[in-house]
Amino acid sequence: MTTAFTTVGTPVARAEGPDKVSGQTLYTADVDLPGMLWGKVLRSPFPHARIVNIDVSRAQEAPGVRAALTGRDIPPALVGRLLRDCPVLARDRVRFVGEKVAAVAADNPEAAQEALLLIDVEYEELPAVFDASEAMQASAPSLHPDIESYVGLPQPPSPMNNVFAHNRWGKGEVEQGFRESDRVFEHTFSAQLMHQGYIEPHACVVRVDDSGRVEMWVNNKAPFNLRSQLSAVWDIPENRITLHPISIGGDFGGKGSFMDTPLCYYLAIHSGRPVKMVMDYLQELMAANPRHPADIALKTGVKNDGTLLAREASVVFNSGAYGAFKPRVYLGGADHLGGAYQVPHVSIDSYMVYTNNVPCGHMRAPAKPQVHFAVESHMDMIAAELGLDPYEFRLRNVIRQGDETPTGGSWEEVRAEETIRRAAQASGWGQPKDRPNAGRGMAISDQPPGAGQSEASVAIDAEGKVEIRMALWDTGTGAHTMLRQVVAEELTVPVDDVRFTVQNTDAVAFDSGSGGSRVTYTAGQTALGAARDLKAKLVQQAAGLYETEKEYVTLQGGTFVIEGTPAQTVPITEVTARVISEPGNAIIGEMTYSATNSPVTSYCTQVAEVEVDPETGQVRVEKIVTVHDVGAIINPMTHQGQIEGGVIQGMGYALMEELVAEEGRISNLTLGDYKIPTMPDIPKLETVLLEPSTGPAPFQSKGIGESSNVPVAGAIANAVYDAVGARVTSLPITPEKVLRAIRERESNKP
Amino acid sequence: MKRHLNLTVNSEPRQILVEPYYSLLDMLRDELHLTGTKKGCDEGDCGACTVLLNGVPVTSCLVLAHSAHDAEVTTVEGLATREGLHPVQQAFAEYGGLQCGFCTPGLIMSAVGLLEKNFDPTEEEVRYAIGGNLCRCTGYTKVVQAIMAAAEQARP
Ligand code: FES
Ligand code: FES
Numbered sequence: 086m087t088t089a090f091t092t093v094g095t096p097v098a099r100a101e102g103p104d105k106v107s108g109q110t111l112y113t114a115d116v117d118l119p120g121m122l123w124g125k126v127l128r129s130p131f132p133h134a135r136i137v138n139i140d141v142s143r144a145q146e147a148p149g150v151r152a153a154l155t156g157r158d159i160p161p162a163l164v165g166r167l168l169r170d171c172p173v174l175a176r177d178r179v180r181f182v183g184e185k186v187a188a189v190a191a192d193n194p195e196a197a198q199e200a201l202l203l204i205d206v207e208y209e210e211l212p213a214v215f216d217a218s219e220a221m222q223a224s225a226p227s228l229h230p231d232i233e234s235y236v237g238l239p240q241p242p243s244p245m246n247n248v249f250a251h252n253r254w255g256k257g258e259v260e261q262g263f264r265e266s267d268r269v270f271e272h273t274f275s276a277q278l279m280h281q282g283y284i285e286p287h288a289c290v291v292r293v294d295d296s297g298r299v300e301m302w303v304n305n306k307a308p309f310n311l312r313s314q315l316s317a318v319w320d321i322p323e324n325r326i327t328l329h330p331i332s333i334g335g336d337f338g339g340k341g342s343f344m345d346t347p348l349c350y351y352l353a354i355h356s357g358r359p360v361k362m363v364m365d366y367l368q369e370l371m372a373a374n375p376r377h378p379a380d381i382a383l384k385t386g387v388k389n390d391g392t393l394l395a396r397e398a399s400v401v402f403n404s405g406a407y408g409a410f411k412p413r414v415y416l417g418g419a420d421h422l423g424g425a426y427q428v429p430h431v432s433i434d435s436y437m438v439y440t441n442n443v444p445c446g447h448m449r450a451p452a453k454p455q456v457h458f459a460v461e462s463h464m465d466m467i468a469a470e471l472g473l474d475p476y477e478f479r480l481r482n483v484i485r486q487g488d489e490t491p492t493g494g495s496w497e498e499v500r501a502e503e504t505i506r507r508a509a510q511a512s513g514w515g516q517p518k519d520r521p522n523a524g525r526g527m528a529i530s531d532q533p534p535g536a537g538q539s540e541a542s543v544a545i546d547a548e549g550k551v552e553i554r555m556a557l558w559d560t561g562t563g564a565h566t567m568l569r570q571v572v573a574e575e576l577t578v579p580v581d582d583v584r585f586t587v588q589n590t591d592a593v594a595f596d597s598g599s600g601g602s603r604v605t606y607t608a609g610q611t612a613l614g615a616a617r618d619l620k621a622k623l624v625q626q627a628a629g630l631y632e633t634e635k636e637y638v639t640l641q642g643g644t645f646v647i648e649g650t651p652a653q654t655v656p657i658t659e660v661t662a663r664v665i666s667e668p669g670n671a672i673i674g675e676m677t678y679s680a681t682n683s684p685v686t687s688y689c690t691q692v693a694e695v696e697v698d699p700e701t702g703q704v705r706v707e708k709i710v711t712v713h714d715v716g717a718i719i720n721p722m723t724h725q726g727q728i729e730g731g732v733i734q735g736m737g738y739a740l741m742e743e744l745v746a747e748e749g750r751i752s753n754l755t756l757g758d759y760k761i762p763t764m765p766d767i768p769k770l771e772t773v774l775l776e777p778s779t780g781p782a783p784f785q786s787k788g789i790g791e792s793s794n795v796p797v798a799g800a801i802a803n804a805v806y807d808a809v810g811a812r813v814t815s816l817p818i819t820p821e822k823v824l825r826a827i828r829e830r831e832s833n834k835p
Numbered sequence: 836m837k838r839h840l841n842l843t844v845n846s847e848p849r850q851i852l853v854e855p856y857y858s859l860l861d862m863l864r865d866e867l868h869l870t871g872t873k874k875g876c877d878e879g880d881c882g883a884c885t886v887l888l889n890g891v892p893v894t895s896c897l898v899l900a901h902s903a904h905d906a907e908v909t910t911v912e913g914l915a916t917r918e919g920l921h922p923v924q925q926a927f928a929e930y931g932g933l934q935c936g937f938c939t940p941g942l943i944m945s946a947v948g949l950l951e952k953n954f955d956p957t958e959e960e961v962r963y964a965i966g967g968n969l970c971r972c973t974g975y976t977k978v979v980q981a982i983m984a985a986a987e988q989a990r991p
Binding site: 096098099101102103105106107108109110111112114115117195281282283284285286332333334335336337363365366559560561562563722723725726729730731732733734755756757761762763764765767770 | 854856864868869870871872873874875876877878879880881883910911912914915920924925927928929930931933934935936937938939940943962963965966967968969970971972973974975976977979
């Protein structure tokens with residue numbers, strides 16, 4: 086049965102579009118309060134050092150300076166999204182280049198910047214460790230000897246040096262699996278440090294009134310979580326802190342952290358003024374919360390016919406100096422090291438390791454781009470050894486309906502195989518290429534819609550205008566428009582009659598915010614529930630007005646149909662006009678909702694087509710086919726926007742983006758040196774969406790935010806191999822690495 | 836020391852006092868409170884700060900405010916008329932040429948700059964014109980579609 090939707094499934098232009106194109110939308114750096122000061126921070130030039138002395142007295146006396154702080158001037162509490170291991174300002178010790186050691190607030194940014202030059206810090210350098218595997222050795226300096234005393238450690242730390250989380254997943258008996266295998270393959274991979282690359286840097290504005298109430302504007306996509314982190318570190322109740330809604334200039338996982346907010350509050354307290362802090366892009370690239378580098382080892386046992394029997398995998402994440410920048414201590418995507426395959430024996434180990442590098446955080450599908458690059462490259466390397474076509478090899482092993490996942494779970498409606506078949510079809514897999522040094526590569530991954538918690542009210546006024554009220558910030562995905570469509574569909578009213586109002590954190594108890602491909606599901610069901618509640622109330626009112634029972638009233642096309650002889654039709658507006666007597670009043674539906682884990686996931690298979698210049702090693706991506714196992718699609722335009730943006734981020738990850746660190750010092754600190762894809766880099770993109778299946782989100786939809794950025798790197802790596810026989814096992818796939826791999830291949834020739 | 840600066844911003848003559856080291860971007864945002872123009876990198880790499888200086892797109896973070904003396908500056912706030920949004924603005928909103936919107940004012944100014952001297956651009960010319968504008972959200976496809984649609988519409 087197909088349900089005919091009116092609003093769901095149409096490419097409604099986003100409501101905030103007109104404000105965004107005319108420069109009216111307010112972002113954090115645009116907030117301007119009376120008497121506001123500018124805060125700036127001084128950062129450590131050393132990766133690991135003891136702070137012998139800091140003197141801010143000269144800065145304090147500089148013109149325009151209203152406050153100058155060191156770690157000694159503020160309470161010693163540590164901050165973190167879960168694991169609280171990060172100082173607001175370093176006290177005795179700095180652990181990475183870029184760590185905050187002092188801060189000033191001044192009348193204008195120039196005065197603040199000048200004052201930083203007047204701060205004297207005496208350091209005593211300490212031995213540092215940068216490589217995660219080295220950090221795990223007993224001989225390495227222990228960066229957090231007091232880890233046992235930290236709040237928020239969900240499990241006892243590992244006995245291994247500097248390992249603050251060791252997680253295991255798996256099933257079966259991996260040793261037995263290897264014994265039963267005909268061949269066993271081992272490969273290692275590595276993935277780089279990457280910045281999320283949002284164009285809007287982190288910023289915050291904090292105002293504290295005389296009674297100690299805190300108001301803030303901050304480009305954070307999970308404001309309720311932030312409020313609770315701040316309440317803990319400042320030691321004030323959550324209900325004394327209000328975060329005001331603000332538009333966020335790009336997130337991609339990077340805007341979930343507290344960043345400068347804990348410090349900005351102390352500058353406001355000490356200066357008695359509101360304070361604004363905006364990171365410049367140099368600081369963004371040096372000291373924000375980039376994607377984790379990873380070292381991955383895979384060992385796989387197969388039968389001669391290509392059937393996978395066993396997978397032993399380990400991933401070491403170089404987490405940098407602190408674990409504070411992630412909402413869990415580990416990265417959930419590490420459990421995907423079995424891939425989208427049927428493997429009977431699996432053992433996965435993940436290690437989160439402290440080093441003297443910038444602390445890492447979340448980025449779009451945390452851990453999965455690293456993991457699937459490794460897994461999908463490994464699959465092709467095995468296929469090459471066995472003389473199998475990578476497509477056939479995947480088809481033989483791909484997870485199917487009823488199969489257990491590599492970690493012993495299960496999904497309903499598994500459509501992994503269809504995505505592989507459709508990707509092969511759309512990309513002309515197996516057909517001759519139209520030019521030399523061209524190659525195709527395939528990769529698959531999956532991303533379920535994430536669960537979370539949300540609260541919504543939906544109000545209708547006398548004129549029949551509908552308002553959705555939620556404390557859900559706009560990160561740019563088009564969530565508000567998607568929610569307007571969901572509510573319009575349920576209430577059978579035109580989407581233009583539904584507006585979205587973003588509430589502050591006082592208005593509701595909690596909202597998980599954006600992230601984890603959760604908004605369509607979690608916020609969607611919440612808004613839908615509130616719309617249903619409102620609809621029930623309206624039906625009740627209509628029944629009362631027309632002296633019938635609610636069972637005889639239905640809502641269709643914006644009109645109540647009241648059964649009887651003859652049946653009557655009454656527009657919604659007639660009921661609202663009669664029932665709502667006072668102007669400004671409304672009938673309100675409400676919903677508080679906590680989503681459970683989705684029973685379905687969403688597979689994505691991609692085929693990249695590349696051309697490699699064997700002289701220079703330059704890889705040019707000609708085309709990417711991206712196939713998605715979708716549910717119903719609420720807004721095809723914003724849905725497609727997520728796919729396109731994600732693929733291009735994945736391409737940047739595969740080929741060009743790397744924060745290059747030497748001894749913990751990042752050298753490419755401008756967007757001119759840290760290259761992200763620009764218009765000339767963009768390949769042809771072909772999107773294939775499978776027939777909509779079922780999903781846990783409204784009207785059988787699913788999430789789409791993360792999936793398209795995951796398989797890209799694996800697909801491109803495999804395409805490079807297909808093109809010139811060069812296997813690059815570390816990201817990004819730079820021309821130098823391709824050339825090296827070509828030379829290796831040639832020198833291995835008999 | 837602040838010095839006098841005369842210029843026209845969005846068709847309005849302005850006389851203001853500005854520090855000699857101020858960039859055009861900081862002058863627009865902090866002195867004139869025209870915050871529609873965005874600061875991404877402040878180093879000429881992202882294009883978020885693009886405005887028209889005498890009709891030509893420039894990255895305003897790299898231009899000293901005082902070098903715009905007697906010049907005409909158009910920012911994203913100056914595009915709409917009484918009749919409504921500029922066709923380029925309209926097309927960005929309609930075709931999904933924006934997501935977070937942070938790069939959008941800059942992209943729109945680059946596109947407007949192009950269409951003012953070439954109202955029948957090829958897709959290649961559009962791609963070239965926005966080659967200096969970074970957008971992390973959209974992957975650029977819909978941006979190009981929007982600009983092509985705007986050109987189509989604006990064509991006499
Ligand atoms: S802010 Fe001017 S180019 Fe980035
Ligand atoms: S729309 Fe977000 S950076 Fe372009």
